[in-house]
Amino acid sequence: MQSNIIDTMLNKNKSLIEEAKQQIKEVYLEDERPWVVGYSGGKDSTVVSQIVFEALKELDPKQLHKKVFIISSDTLVETPLIIQSINTTLHRIQSKALELGLPIETHKVKPEPEQSFWANIIGKGYPSPNQQMRWCTDRMKIDPANKFVKDKVSKFGEVIMLLGVREDESATRANVINSHTIEGKRLMKHSTLTNAYVFAPIKKFKLDDVWEYLLNNTSPWGDDNTELYKLYADSNSTGECPLVIDKTVKESAGSCGNSRFGCWTCTVVSEDKALNGFIENGEEWMRPLLEFRNWLADIRDDRTRRMKYRMDGQIYFLNVQIEEIDEKLYAVLPKKGSRAKQVILIDQFNIVEENDLSNYLTEQNIDLSASGDDNILIKRNDGSFAQLGLGPFTLEARQEILRYLLEVQRDLEHPSDPSFELIQEEELRIIRRFWLEKGDWEDKMPDIYEEVMGFELDWDYDDQPLFNREQITDLEILCEKNNIDFKLVQKLIGIEKEYSGYKIKRGIYEEIEKALTQDYLHI
Structure with a gap:
């Protein structure tokens, strides 16, 4: 039968x-x-x-x-x-x-x-x-x-x-x-x-x-093909990450985070079952990858590591519910990603009226692009409460991520490829260029790389920063003395450098206008 x-x-x-x-x-x-x-x-x-x-x-x-x-x-x-x-x-x-x-x-x-x-x-x-x-x-x-x-x-x-x-x-x-x-x-x-x-x-x-x-x-x-079957079993995977070629079916493809064929960095899912599965089945050398991935997911919504305006300089507000518990007022911050729901006494915030926000930021010398939490609770004109919305990772956070990633790469013991790289040299050079364009005049990339890896890369001379550390400090003091936003000056100088050498600087005025009209400058 x-x-x-x-x-x-x-x-x-x-x-x-x-x-x-x-x-x-x-x-x-x-x-x-x-x-x-x-x-x-x-x-x-x-x-x-x-x-x-x-x-x-x-x-x-x-x-x-x-x-x-x-x-x-x-x-x-x-x-x-x-x-x-x-x-x-x-x-x-x-x-x-x-x-x-x-x-x-x-x-x-x-x-x-x-x-x-x-x-x-x-x-x-x-x-x-x-x-x-x-x-x-x-x-x-x-x-x-x-x-x-x-x-x-x-x-x-x-x-x-x-x-x-x-x-x-x-x-x-x-x-x-x-x-x-x-x-x-x-x-x-x-x-x-x-x-x-x-x-x-x-x-x-x-x-x-x-x-x-x-x-x-x-x-x-x-x-x-029996090895393929074994890999599925070892990774605890039920699916695979397909070759997605159509934006209209992207959502139907689902997340690849639970798939053995996804990215090891996937933070879309709350738990990476594939990496866990590999480690549980003897691939212990991959544990540092899982730990890094989990850390990257944990810091995603950390206010101390995020700028408080979007890449285009736009400010936005995140509504905050206020609840009375045992005759005390609490701000309730909903669960988001790996961050648990938070219930915080309203007295622990600096409450600022919406119309006074600009003055408060100036008086307290708060840099919305830097690391740290402003700890501000904004009382809107309609009586509701909000926090400043989150933008990109701060430059300090990006440098922290790079340092940790390089440390994992340096110490990783790939069983069959001792020269295996988690980040490629070409990517490092592009990241350095992005940082320099956005005001990293101290040129931190070469320093971080040498400190972690123990040797230098052959960095391009053309990508050297415009100013040395003393000149940067002088410019900062000058901006503060004249009440001019230092980040704005950095951006404007970066735009000018980007267009230098062109006979026809098509687009430079539009870029300058964008820089001058960023929301955070005019709260």
């Missing part, structure tokens, strides 16, 4: 595979449009890549008339074990394809260095991502993949993208797939990329079908 059940399951799986393979062959032979296969290293994208490989191998060599690009996204903060596995697999696929004469090319797509995770957090001061502000997906996954696709569209006119999406993954994913599907057609129109189409050959597969295929069919390029 049990044998009959197993036979039935295997036959069902075989028919699904054969149907998918036949569809792949038919769609491939229909036209000249090249294919882009999204490969994340996970189970679903592995199934698609493997079936495509097998289908092409079964075609007559004369029918192999167009390119198939297998691309994988490297956000530069991928879980170390996974990016190592992906690199190995891409190399094996490429080598085997060349050996067999298949028209397959493998590529990795990466974010532009200015848009990397560390360039945004440490360089620009972006708060670490959360569910409400998932800035990372667009910059680090969607944009690099779309750039690759657009390049192929410009060269070939149209492309077809093959993705390992399944209706069985979630009701949301099924709805997205169905909403993009035209009845009677195997291809879906891409919702945001012109002249790009989507083909989902395993959309009818269930989870059991995926594993049934992987564990009973040898990888054509020599990978061990």
